[in-house]
Amino acid sequence: MVYLTRKAEFSASHYYHNPDFTLEENRRVFGKCNNPNGHGHNYTLEVTVKGDVDPRSGFVVDLKQLKETMQREVLHAMDHRFLNKEVPEFFSRIPTTENLAIAIWQRLAPKLNHARLHRVRVYETPDLFVDFYGEA
Amino acid sequence: MKAYLTRRYMFSASHRLHSDAMSPDENVATYGKCNNPYGHGHNYALEVTVSGPVDQSTGMVCNLVDLDGFVHTQILERFDQQNLNTLPEFTETVPTTENLCLAIYDILQRGFRQAHLEKVRFEETMMNSFEYAGGGELRR
Numbered sequence: 001m002v003y004l005t006r007k008a009e010f011s012a013s014h015y016y017h018n019p020d021f022t023l024e025e026n027r028r029v030f031g032k033c034n035n036p037n038g039h040g041h042n043y044t045l046e047v048t049v050k051g052d053v054d055p056r057s058g059f060v061v062d063l064k065q066l067k068e069t070m071q072r073e074v075l076h077a078m079d080h081r082f083l084n085k086e087v088p089e090f091f092s093r094i095p096t097t098e099n100l101a102i103a104i105w106q107r108l109a110p111k112l113n114h115a116r117l118h119r120v121r122v123y124e125t126p127d128l129f130v131d132f133y134g135e136a
Numbered sequence: 137m138k139a140y141l142t143r144r145y146m147f148s149a150s151h152r153l154h155s156d157a158m159s160p161d162e163n164v165a166t167y168g169k170c171n172n173p174y175g176h177g178h179n180y181a182l183e184v185t186v187s188g189p190v191d192q193s194t195g196m197v198c199n200l201v202d203l204d205g206f207v208h209t210q211i212l213e214r215f216d217q218q219n220l221n222t223l224p225e226f227t228e229t230v231p232t233t234e235n236l237c238l239a240i241y242d243i244l245q246r247g248f249r250q251a252h253l254e255k256v257r258f259e260e261t262m263m264n265s266f267e268y269a270g271g272g273e274l275r276r
Contacts (some may be wrong), residue, residue, distance in 0.1 A: 003276075018193055029194055031201065094195030098139045102190065128200070131140040133275070 003049040003118055004060045008070050010079035013040040014095040017084075038082055043100070044123040045074065047108060049115035061115035074106040097124045101132035109134065140254055140275065141197045145207055147216035151231040152208035158252075175219060180236070182211070184244060186251035198251035204250050209234040213239060222267040233260040237268035245270065 013023040015038045016030035026034045033039070047070060050059045077087055089103040101122045109117045123129040153170040154163050163171045170176070184207060188197045214223070220231035225239040241256045255269040267274055 016195065020193065029199065086223070093192075096190075096195035098141065098190045098197055099195045102137055103138060117166040127144040129142050130197075131142070131275075133140075 002053055002060045003048055003050045004063075004066075004115070005046050006063065006066050006070065008045045008047075008067075008075060009042060010045065010075050011040060011042050012078050012081050012083050012091070013038040014083040016094050016096065018094060038084070041124050043078075044129075045070070045104065046119075046121040046123075047104075047117070048119040048121070049112060050118040051115035054114075061112070064112070066115075069108065069111050073111055074104050077107075078094065087101055097122050097128065097130040098132075101130045105132050105134055137190050139190050139197050140185055140187045140188060142183050142225060143203055143207070145182045145184070145212060146179060147182065147212050148179050149215055149218050149220050150175045151220040151226075152163045152176070153230055153232060155230050166214070171238065173220070178260050180233075182207075182240065183257040183259075185254040185257070186248075187254040188251045203248070206244075210243055210247055219274075233258050233264070233266045234268075237266050241268050241270060 014056075015032040015035055017026055017036065018029075021029065047066070049066065054061055060118050076112060083090045085093070085101070087103070090099070091101070093099045101120045104122065105117065105120045108120070117134065120132045121129055151170075152173065152175040153167040154173075155166070158166060184203065186198055186203065194201045215255060220226050220236070223231075225231075226235070229235045229239075237256050237258055240258075241253070243254065253270070255267055255274060257265060257267045259265045269275075
């Protein structure tokens with residue numbers, strides 16, 4: 001089994017708000033992130049896939065295909081977007097880094113043909129990142 | 137759904153690697169330049185990883201305000217700009233980065249209640265790093 005990681009960057013804005021909370025609760029739980037006009041980050045995405053090395057190609061996965069899948073499924077939908085208003089997953093879920101990692105996993109997992117998805121890592125800043133391994 | 141959240145912090149501290157269980161010659165042979173009696177310092181990068189189910193009402197494993205608050209008061213305020221050899225954690229043990237991992241893991245394990253502590257990772261310099269997950273295998 002070999003693990004392969006492909007990196008990508010995208011920039012997006014978001015804000016944290018739970019409509020079931022009062023205004024006061026939202027401010028207390030989410031702090032500055034509750035500003036409804038949103039704020040942005042330069043996200044770094046790392047997608048790790050795993051599989052056996054194909055004896056003919058020497059690849060775990062065709063990197064070009066992986067790059068295109070990430071481009072189509074994730075970057076096209078999320079780069080330079082307001083996550084709360086433009087990405088359907090976040091019409092009802094709060095676009096935290098945790099939920100972003102889960103949403104990216106759910107977008108990519110069914111689209112990978114040969115290799116299996118191992119980990120999605122999303123850096124919100126260089127000092128904060130979330131890993132998701134598809135665990136329930 | 138279970139997710140793993142990692143937060144990175146920086147602090148600077150000095151230390152001297154010296155074991156009372158060794159002779160002066162053994163200390164020099166074992167620790168080399170790190171045995172200099174006046175000590176030396178590092179800019180440490182500390183990564184704390186916590187895990188747990190993502191709370192559907194907040195979208196979070198734990199509120200960063202809680203984790204940052206705990207690390208600032210219980211770790212950074214005690215370790216930043218200090219000589220590690222003078223701290224109670226290192227009266228019996230040598231302040232290697234291995235032992236620093238164990239000490240910081242212990243502080244988090246005993247005091248931080250808002251999420252499960254997964255591991256502690258230290259970069260002593262850009263060229264070396266250390267990880268401790270409480271004795272268990274690391275999640276890769």
